[in-house]
Amino acid sequence: MSRGIKVCGGILLGIVVVALLGPMLSPHSYDQVNFDAQLMAPTTSDGHLFGTDDLGRDLFVRSMLGVQVTILVAVVASIVSLVIGVVYGAIAGYAGGRVDALMMRFVDTLYALPFIFFVILLMVAFERNFLLIFVAIGAINWLDMARIVRGQTLSLREREFVEAARLMGASPARVLFRHIAPNLVGVVVVYVTLTIPQAILVESFLSFLGLGIQEPQTSLGSLVYAGVAQMEGASHMLLIPATLLATILLLFNFLGDALRDAFDARGGV
Template identity: 60%
Template sequence: MLEAAGTPQEIEGRSLWRDARIRLFRNKAAVGSMIILGIITLMAIFAPMLSPFEYDQIDWGYIQEGPNWENGHIFGTDGNGRDLFIRILYGARVSLAVGLLATSVSLVIGVTYGAVAGYFGGKIDTIMMRFVDVLYSLPFMFFVIMLMVVFGRNIFLIFIALGAVEWLTMARIVRGQTLSIRRREFIEAAHATGVSNFKIIFRHVIPNVLGPVIVYMTLTIPQVILTESFLSFLGLGVQEPLTSWGVLISEGAKVIEASTWMLIYPATFLALTLFCFNFIGDGLRDALDPKDR
């Protein structure tokens, strides 16, 4: 059985995560999306270095002028004479930050909550999931407007409001996944060994439900960005002179006949980002669950 124990050094195994990563990097659309998204993110981070203008600097000579390479306003200026290019990059900061932070909040709360509800089942599950149903039934816009009225307009409120809503779906997804694996034999083996429930949830349940969670996460980010844009469009989002893609699109939409560039450029950035996230989500789904193709 044991032929002289072979070579003594240990062989590295190929984890399912590593297999998934290899499959993901074979997906051209996903890789392309990651590159574009990476460029947009880097541009957002290094925004001040990329333009001679400040995002709130008014250039009195060029009010609502179209794109022009000679004066440096490559995407044109808005109605207040501010450079659109730098404003789009600052808008990217807000939109991407909202997307990532709100999604992380929803991830942490949703995964823990869903895994606990699904794992324990029975009455605990019923109570926990009915609570989710109740929160679901709250009208979201009403909730956000109330927050804004009570606490004033604040970017952190948007994070909280979006995170508080997004974790509900995450919790449902994780609960469903947990229900399907909690009767698996490796969970039973852990029980038989005497592993505590807490450790079973974090060591055995959550790593095995992360696949769908990651996929859902990449689809939540664009959803959150869209919602933030929608809130800003309604005037409930970020405060002037700070901006987001939603605000820029809203302003552009008002003057669509006179100056199309004010709508087209921010809308292109938003659409591109959403496309990228969706392609990455698609690629991740194929990579993490090759059977579902």
């Protein structure tokens, strides 16, 4: 494993651990309003490590909650896109011919729709539902995954080791699961790592528009939105969640690149 994977993975894991444990260790809770301590700057004296927001809530606990929610949304949404995309793409690629053409034209049609507007309409129509956010983001991302997996499957299907398996008498299911699928893992892992930051961005965007997570729950996007209103006077409310968001995005992108290099070096993928 390369150093890049270890370093990025390690820092990300550290952030997740802190985000899970931090709120438990803090004397404050995420929804405790305190009108005596509004817009406090970060301090170590009374446990407000990141200061407080305009309602006097502890920003450290809220930021950590935001990290939890943001990563959860992104990971679940990526898994949704992974499952739909891999199954759809592998079937289209392995079946080939007319089935493939039909399935991929359907994907093309979906690509042509302005998805973010649909998501916004959905959000407005069906209240703001936690579950809906996962589905909405996953539904955007599976299209790319399906295309990538389908392309890989098409080229793997023509490879000689697949022909060798067919000559041995392997059934289509055996060819697909024992020979094609294991050779897809590399590509899929890399691509999932790269879709997570995309999902984080979409979630942040929705939250920033006020369409994401409901108060008093929060996400990094919502925190940034709240921080923008207090940009003058209490800049920590913007800077802290924005820095966290940017760091997490960068780490996922670096991790994805490092993973891609690692799988490329092995040659097989």
